[in-house]
Amino acid sequence: MIPRATRLAAAALAVAALIAIGELIAHGVQASRAVDAEDWAAVGAHLRERFEPGDTILVSPEWADPLLRTELGDLIPPPHAGRSDLAAYRRVFEVSLRGHRSPWVQGMSEASSEDVGRVRIRRYDLGEPSVRYDLVEHLADAQVTLNGNPCPRVNRPNSTGGAFRGPAIPRERFHCGPEDYFYIGQTVLEDLDLTPRYCVWTHPHRDQSVQAVRYEIPNSERFVFYSGMEYGSARELHGGAVTVDVAFYRGDVLLEEGYLDTHRDGDGWKRVERAVPEGADGVEVRIFAVDPGHRWFCWAGSLRGPAREHGEGRSRGGVRFFQVTEPENE
DSSP states (O other): OOOHHHHHHHHHHHHHHHHHHHHHHHHHHHHHHOOOHHHHHHHHHHHHHHOOTTEEEEEESGGGHHHHHHHHGGGSOHHHHTOSOSTTOSEEEEEEETTOOOGGGTTOOOSEEEEETTEEEEEEEOOSOOEEEETTTTGGGSEEEETTEEOOEEEOOOBOOBTTTBSOBOSEEEEOOSSTTSEEEEEEEEOTTSOEEEEEEEOOOSTTOOEEEEEEOOSOSEEEEEEEEOHHHHTTSOSOOEEEEEEEEETTEEEEEEEEEEEOTTOOSEEEEEEOOTTOOEEEEEEEOSSOTTOOEEEEEEEESSOOSSSOOOOSSOOOOOEEOOOOOO
């Protein structure tokens, strides 16, 4: 009879051998599925042949985004990399590694699917974009004021931002001073989920002063507004709230004005939507805070037509009440 100690030793050796074999198999599987430089080059060539104006590209899982942009960075500018939703795009190309699916295309039906090396590329056709005017993209055309006084547009040294340094500071911006961080300008901010957002930086001013950004807009049906705090500003969850009002005009006639949203730490990248009054050709976003300290606030907005089935994003909290002002006789 084989001694018990010998049997136990043999069993331990067998288990160790099985573990070693399993690790070898797993390594082989991982090596066979690993996406190498040749695959990324093929993905870049494939998408460059098919990419058209109105398209955007995303990758899943998101940690692979720097690898994708190494090949296709010129096709993923800040508005694409920091998108709030997909309403501005006709088609979406999803670059998928190891079977991953992006939450951006959840619930959508793919129009095509092709394997390029060890990468799968899916295309989704969304139809005509609903966005008619993007407020971030057209910031240079806006009028910016602090308590009714113009904030001059300046050209000053910029900053690329980065870890523990906040978002990038654009060279061209509206300066509402006196400190340099009291400006209105385009940037890419990392929100509470560390997701990049292309948006308008608006650090609330002291003494509940109102910073207002006014645009001339095309005929539209909906106003969609996103807002959030930079991660470093919001992660402690004890900062003051930022309030946003909005007003709609026809020429110089005020049609409607009122409360749009209050953003608090913990809200993340928050979406609200409301109807645009008939005949409006101007919109003004107004921002203020009772406690503006360390409020690295950023927002994005767009004027849109009818909603599409996919890519519109989802609101939190619904549409708020608005005061309606009867237009004066013209």
